Amino acid sequence: MPCCPATARMASWVVRRLAGAVLVSIIGIAVLVALVHLLPGDPLTAIVGDRALDPASRRVMEHDLGIGRPLPVVLMSFFRDALQGDLGHSLAERRPVTAILADRLGPTMLLGGLTLLIDFTLGVLLGVWSALHPRTRAARLLDSLTLATYTVPGFVIGLVLIWGFAVHWQWFPPALIADPLLPTDASTWTVLIDRLKHLVLPVTTMVLATIAVPLRQQRSAIVGTMSQPWVTAARARGVATRRVIWQHLWRPALTPVISLLGLWLPMVVAGAVFVETVFAYPGIGALLANATAQRDIPVVIGAGVVLVVVVQLGSLVADVLYRIVDPVQREPV
Amino acid sequence: MRTRHLAIGLVTMLALLAVIGPLVTGDPYAAGLDGARLSAPSWQHLLGTDQFGRDVLARLGHGARLSLGIATIAIGIAACLGLLLGVVAGGTHGPVAAILSRGIDLALALPRVVVLLVLVAVLGTLGPIGLGLILGATGWPTIARLTRGEAQAIRHAPHVTAARALGATPFRRLMREVLPGTLPPVMVAATLGVADVLLLEAGLSFLGIGIRPPTPTWGGMLLEAQPYLASAPWLLLAPAVALITATAAATIGGDVLRSRFRMAQE
Numbered sequence: 001m002p003c004c005p006a007t008a009r010m011a012s013w014v015v016r017r018l019a020g021a022v023l024v025s026i027i028g029i030a031v032l033v034a035l036v037h038l039l040p041g042d043p044l045t046a047i048v049g050d051r052a053l054d055p056a057s058r059r060v061m062e063h064d065l066g067i068g069r070p071l072p073v074v075l076m077s078f079f080r081d082a083l084q085g086d087l088g089h090s091l092a093e094r095r096p097v098t099a100i101l102a103d104r105l106g107p108t109m110l111l112g113g114l115t116l117l118i119d120f121t122l123g124v125l126l127g128v129w130s131a132l133h134p135r136t137r138a139a140r141l142l143d144s145l146t147l148a149t150y151t152v153p154g155f156v157i158g159l160v161l162i163w164g165f166a167v168h169w170q171w172f173p174p175a176l177i178a179d180p181l182l183p184t185d186a187s188t189w190t191v192l193i194d195r196l197k198h199l200v201l202p203v204t205t206m207v208l209a210t211i212a213v214p215l216r217q218q219r220s221a222i223v224g225t226m227s228q229p230w231v232t233a234a235r236a237r238g239v240a241t242r243r244v245i246w247q248h249l250w251r252p253a254l255t256p257v258i259s260l261l262g263l264w265l266p267m268v269v270a271g272a273v274f275v276e277t278v279f280a281y282p283g284i285g286a287l288l289a290n291a292t293a294q295r296d297i298p299v300v301i302g303a304g305v306v307l308v309v310v311v312q313l314g315s316l317v318a319d320v321l322y323r324i325v326d327p328v329q330r331e332p333v
Numbered sequence: 334m335r336t337r338h339l340a341i342g343l344v345t346m347l348a349l350l351a352v353i354g355p356l357v358t359g360d361p362y363a364a365g366l367d368g369a370r371l372s373a374p375s376w377q378h379l380l381g382t383d384q385f386g387r388d389v390l391a392r393l394g395h396g397a398r399l400s401l402g403i404a405t406i407a408i409g410i411a412a413c414l415g416l417l418l419g420v421v422a423g424g425t426h427g428p429v430a431a432i433l434s435r436g437i438d439l440a441l442a443l444p445r446v447v448v449l450l451v452l453v454a455v456l457g458t459l460g461p462i463g464l465g466l467i468l469g470a471t472g473w474p475t476i477a478r479l480t481r482g483e484a485q486a487i488r489h490a491p492h493v494t495a496a497r498a499l500g501a502t503p504f505r506r507l508m509r510e511v512l513p514g515t516l517p518p519v520m521v522a523a524t525l526g527v528a529d530v531l532l533l534e535a536g537l538s539f540l541g542i543g544i545r546p547p548t549p550t551w552g553g554m555l556l557e558a559q560p561y562l563a564s565a566p567w568l569l570l571a572p573a574v575a576l577i578t579a580t581a582a583a584t585i586g587g588d589v590l591r592s593r594f595r596m597a598q599e
Contacts, residue, residue, distance in 0.1 A: 024438075024439060024442045027439055028439065028442055028443045031439075031443065032443075032447070032448070032451050035448075035451055035452065035455060036451065036454075036455050039452070039455045039456060040456070151528075151577060151580055151581050151584060152573075152577050153532045153535065153536060153576065153580075155536060155539055155555070156555065156573045156576065156577070159555065159558070159559065159562070159569055159573070160569070160573070162562060163562040163563075163566060163569060167562045167563045168563070266444045266445075269444050269446065269447070270444060270445065270446040273446050273450070273536075273540075274536050274539065274540070277539075277540055288447070288450055289450065289540045289542070291454065292450040292451075292453050292454040292540070292542050293540065293541055293542050295454050295455075295457065296454075297454055297455065300450060300451055300454040301451065303447075304447045304450070304451055307444055307447050308442075308443060308444065308447065311442070311444055312442065315442075
């Protein structure tokens with residue numbers, strides 16, 4: 001059974017990599033909590049102001065903010081509570097942070113997932129295409145277009161799309177994730193159409209702002225692979241062009257694109273904060289932005305925890321996929 | 334050659350807007366007394382007026398001063414911190430370098446926007462200098478990683494070994510032999526980093542948590558343009574074009590610097 005040692009090696013590597021991701025997440029979250037604790041600024045007064053606050057609420061708030069306790073104690077109690085699914089209470093609305101995050105996670109996963117899907121299918125296809133058709137007018141146009149959308153910040157793209165497609169032509173709604181005036185007994189079909197319409201502009205914005213990265217990476221990987229001897233050999237053997245492209249060019253040129261996933265995710269997280277806010281889209285990014293404006297520290301930290309973990313998970317998945325796809329990585333050197 | 338001219342042209346334009354703009358375009362806070370609110374671009378107001386009748390060009394010029402000033406502070410801090418930490422992490426060996434190196438990797442794992450928003454939430458309202466400081470304090474890790482890599486490569490270069498043979502102290506070798514070699518790529522990264530800082534500053538002001546109204550910034554102008562997209566699109570276009578021009582100038586400038594350094598090496 002020649003497969004088993006390799007599989008065991010892979011498994012042990014994945015476990016070690018996972019442990020590393022968990023450790024980095026924990027330290028990263030500890031840094032965020034420590035920043036709140038160590039920096040000057042009195043968020044409790046900023047939120048409560050001069051209003052009278054009953055002693056019980058004040059105690060809960062001081063506990064959530066870690067006021068009046070040394071940093072190690074604050075960190076210990078934060079992680080102990082977090083492990084039990086308790087991230088404190090929002091200062092702005094009287095709800096547990098985890099409940100607020102749970103409401104917001106779905107929409108963000110939907111937006112991020114669709115962006116991921118389109119970026120890494122359409123982006124990869126366009127990248128392959130533009131590598132195979134260099135110096136054509138369409139490839140140059142694509143090149144300038146992606147460079148332009150990459151340079152323009154996501155929220156500006158969003159504003160321009162709202163101006164064009166929601167205000168001027170009114171094809172799509174400019175904000176939110178669902179029509180609040182939709183009757184509650186509307187058919188599934190109507191609801192689905194409504195949801196899709198609300199997703200078009202945010203998803204388009206996110207894709208425009210991020211697609212240049214996988215596209216360009218795929219193109220340069222294909223261009224780099226073209227001069228490899230095995231491609232020449234395959235062509236010399238008379239392998240069909242379509243097969244040369246997908247088997248001999250694309251397969252090896254896919255690995256750099258997969259490794260890109262780890263870099264791409266932080267970019268999408270950053271984009272989501274601004275793009276979700278432009279569209280008043282009820283996701284984690286907009287939550288983080290709003291909570292920051294209200295100085296609702298427990299919610300800011302909660303959203304920060306989610307985003308730090310998501311980014312770590314993404315880079316873990318990218319590394320594992322990379323090892324699966326690239327045989328060179330699997331063999332011991 | 335053409336890209337270099339483009340970069341110089343864009344930078345000159347922005348510098349003019351920032352330095353001379355506010356002198357000739359008048360008061361960015363002056364509300365229009367003539368009732369010229371939301372008026373389209375005209376000879377009197379070249380870029381039109383906003384919802385309070387304030388001159389958009391004047392606000393754009395003042396915004397340029399603020400945005401470029403904040404970016405300068407931020408990138409200066411980020412480059413100095415990154416250079417110092419990176420050169421020690423990569424140019425020396427021992428526990429300090431190992432700890433610094435781990436610290437750099439950890440800092441890179443934290444999304445910059447998340448750290449920025451936590452800082453803003455804790456510190457509250459910030460002025461231009463405060464904003465520049467936190468943008469700089471969150472910008473060093475990428476520069477530190479780059480410097481570390483360069484320093485690791487230079488550490489064993491012949492000229493460093495020669496300095497050692499001549500009896501140069503470790504500190505002198507680090508500062509006089511290793512550090513200068515890391516400067517060209519760091520300058521490229523810092524120039525490209527200006528684009529990130531400009532976007533983040535505009536983004537924060539757009540979220541209403543950076544520089545706050547009525548102080549004119551490009552991000553704040555975009556925020557204020559939002560309700561008037563239909564009636565006054567120039568309120569959106571003017572700051573958007575300024576922002577894009579500035580980030581494009583930084584990106585092209587970085588590319589130009591990179592190719593120049595590469596040419597100098599060959």
